[in-house]
Amino acid sequence: MSYINAAFRSSRDYEVYFFMKNKYVRVHYTPGSTDDKILTNLRFISSGFPSLEAKFFAEPGMDCAFDTEGNEAYVFSTKYCAYIDYAPGTTNDKILSGPTTIAKMFPILKNTVFENGIDSAFRSTKGKEVYLFKGNQYARIDYNSKQLVGTIRNIADGFPVLKGTIFESGIDACFASHEESEAYLFKGDEYVRIKFTRDAYDDVLLGNVRPILDGWTCLRGICL
Numbered sequence: 001m002s003y004i005n006a007a008f009r010s011s012r013d014y015e016v017y018f019f020m021k022n023k024y025v026r027v028h029y030t031p032g033s034t035d036d037k038i039l040t041n042l043r044f045i046s047s048g049f050p051s052l053e054a055k056f057f058a059e060p061g062m063d064c065a066f067d068t069e070g071n072e073a074y075v076f077s078t079k080y081c082a083y084i085d086y087a088p089g090t091t092n093d094k095i096l097s098g099p100t101t102i103a104k105m106f107p108i109l110k111n112t113v114f115e116n117g118i119d120s121a122f123r124s125t126k127g128k129e130v131y132l133f134k135g136n137q138y139a140r141i142d143y144n145s146k147q148l149v150g151t152i153r154n155i156a157d158g159f160p161v162l163k164g165t166i167f168e169s170g171i172d173a174c175f176a177s178h179e180e181s182e183a184y185l186f187k188g189d190e191y192v193r194i195k196f197t198r199d200a201y202d203d204v205l206l207g208n209v210r211p212i213l214d215g216w217t218c219l220r221g222i223c224l
Contacts, residue, residue: 003212003219004186006120007175008065008073010088014178015039017086020222022061024048026089027218031179031193032206036218040089049086051093056080066121066130066175068143072096074105079116081105106141108148113137122183123176126198133171159196161203166190182206191215 006019010026018025026040040048046058056077064076071085082098083105102118103110113134120133128144138158140149155171156163166187173186177193184193193206213220 003189004173006062006065006076007173007184007186008067008075009123009175009178010086011067011071012088015088016175017065018173018219019045019062019065022046022059025219025222027216029216031177031182034215034217036216038218042222048091049084049093050091051084051095052082055082055095055099057082057099064118064120064132064173066123066143068123068128074121074143076102076118079103106143106146108141108146109139112139112152114139120171120174120185122174124198125181125196129198133174136169158201159194159203160201161194161205165192165209167192167209186212189213 004018008017014029016027022045023042024045025038025042027036028039029036046053052058057075062075062077065073067073071088073086074081074083079101080099081102083096085094085096087093103115109115114132118132118134121130123130128142129140129149130143132139136155137152138155139152142149156168162168167185171185171187174183176183182195189212190209191212192209195204195206
């Protein structure tokens with residue numbers, strides 16, 4: 001069971017959107033502490049993102065999302081995706097591109113494991129690159145040029161620090177922190193914070209893998 005299905009970093013400092021099936025919350029977080037707080041209470045995606053009301057992303061919900069520039073993000077549900085202006089803290093969001101299939105939006109992903117769905121994604125520290133995860137595999141793409149950076153690999157090969165953890169076989173949701181080179185990974189009812197290095201294999205776990213509700217206390221009563 002996935003407690004958190006998708007997440008993306010907001011353009012506002014230390015804010016993140018968490019998606020749980022057809023609902024979401026907006027949270028202010030403090031890396032390394034439990035001083036998080038709810039900014040937008042749990043509500044339906046269709047209510048907080050009116051542009052997505054009649055789209056795949058509101059019902060049954062989002063599988064994956066990642067932020068790009070400004071107030072913009074890609075959102076995914078099964079094999080479909082859209083590029084949106086999410087207008088943080090308001091209901092003035094709008095669709096900028098799509099909805100369309102992943103294969104049409106990102107032709108480089110056609111005939112790959114990512115064509116029919118992406119589990120999770122987080123921004124790289126370089127330019128317009130992003131890490132995509134599906135099952136036990138991952139890829140890095142440039143979302144502007146729509147090109148693959150490197151090859152599709154096993155998570156354990158590209159992120160050796162995750163070998164032997166629950167994240168070796170897949171990641172339900174993730175997002176790049178506002179802290180440089182850090183990311184949060186979620187799976188089932190657990191999460192971990194990592195420090196990652198692009199094109200290197202010296203990633204570090206910043207603390208132990210632990211229950212989501214221990215590290216994100218504001219989600220108690222929401223993630224059930």
